[in-house]
Amino acid sequence: SYVLTQPPSVSVAPGQTATITCGAENIGRKSVHWYQQKPGQAPVLVVYDDDGRPSGIPERFSGSNSGNTATLTISRVEAGDEADYHCQVWDSNSDHVVFGGGTKLSVL
Amino acid sequence: QVQLQESGPGLVKPSETLSLTCSVSGGSISNFYWSWIRQPAGKGLEWIGRVSDSGMTNYKSNFNSSLRSRVTMSVDTSKNQVSLELASVTAADTAIYFCARGGQNNRASAFDHWGQGILVTVSS
Numbered sequence: 001s002y003v004l005t006q007p008p009s010v011s012v013a014p015g016q017t018a019t020i021t022c023g024a025e026n027i028g029r030k031s032v033h034w035y036q037q038k039p040g041q042a043p044v045l046v047v048y049d050d051d052g053r054p055s056g057i058p059e060r061f062s063g064s065n066s067g068n069t070a071t072l073t074i075s076r077v078e079a080g081d082e083a084d085y086h087c088q089v090w091d092s093n094s095d096h097v098v099f100g101g102g103t104k105l106s107v108l
Numbered sequence: 109q110v111q112l113q114e115s116g117p118g119l120v121k122p123s124e125t126l127s128l129t130c131s132v133s134g135g136s137i138s139n140f141y142w143s144w145i146r147q148p149a150g151k152g153l154e155w156i157g158r159v160s161d162s163g164m165t166n167y168k169s170n171f172n173s174s175l176r177s178r179v180t181m182s183v184d185t186s187k188n189q190v191s192l193e194l195a196s197v198t199a200a201d202t203a204i205y206f207c208a209r210g211g212q213n214n215r216a217s218a219f220d221h222w223g224q225g226i227l228v229t230v231s232s
Binding site for chain 1: 215219
C-alpha cells in the first residue's frame with residue numbers, strides 16, 4: 001500500500017516560515033492535498049492539487065510537489081496557525097485515499 | 109453553503125453494528141463522491157471508504173485491515189443523505205467519524221467540505 005510520511009512535529013517562531021513535508025515514492029506524479037486541523041475541529045482544506053489555494057485561505061499558505069516530496073509552506077507564521085496538518089493523495093493503483101500521519105505545528 | 113452533519117449513536121456495544129448518517133444541506137449529493145474518514149483520539153486520519161451518488165462503493169482494504177469485510181456505505185438521494193454501517197465493532201473502532209465531500213466525478217479531488225464529526229465510543 002502507498003504510504004505518506006510526515007514529520008510528527010515542526011516548531012517555528014512567529015513571523016518565520018514553516019515547512020512541512022510529505023514523503024512518498026514518486027509523489028510528484030500525484031495530486032497532493034493539505035488539511036489544517038485545530039483541536040476539536042474538523043479538518044479544513046488549505047491546499048489542493050499540489051499548489052491550489054481554496055477561497056478564503058490566506059496567501060501565506062502555499063504548496064509544492066516534486067520527486068518524492070510534497071511540501072506545505074506557511075509564510076509569516078501566526079499563533080493561529082498552530083494546528084495539525086495532514087497531507088493526502090489518491091492512489092490510483094488501489095483506488096484508495098491515503099493520508100499522512102499528520103504533523104503538529106507549534107508556534108513558539 | 110454546503111453543510112454536512114453526521115448523526116447516530118455515540119455509544120455502541122462491542123460486536124454490534126455502528127450506524128451513522130451524514131445529512132447534506134445547501135447542495136445536492138449528485139455527481140460527487142462521499143467518503144467516511146475516522147480519527148482515533150490523538151491519532152491521524154484514516155479513510156474508511158467512499159460511495160458515489162449512484163451507490164458505487166470502494167472500501168479500504170489492507171493486509172492488516174479487517175475494515176473492508178465489515179463496512180457498508182450507501183446513499184439516499186431522495187433524502188440527500190449518505191450512510192455508514194460498520195459491523196462487529198470492537199474498542200479499536202472508537203474514534204471520531206467524519207463524512208466528507210470528494211470530487212465531482214473525480215476520485216483524485218480533495219475533500220472540500222467536512223462534517224463536524226461525531227465521536228463514537230465502543231464499550232459495554
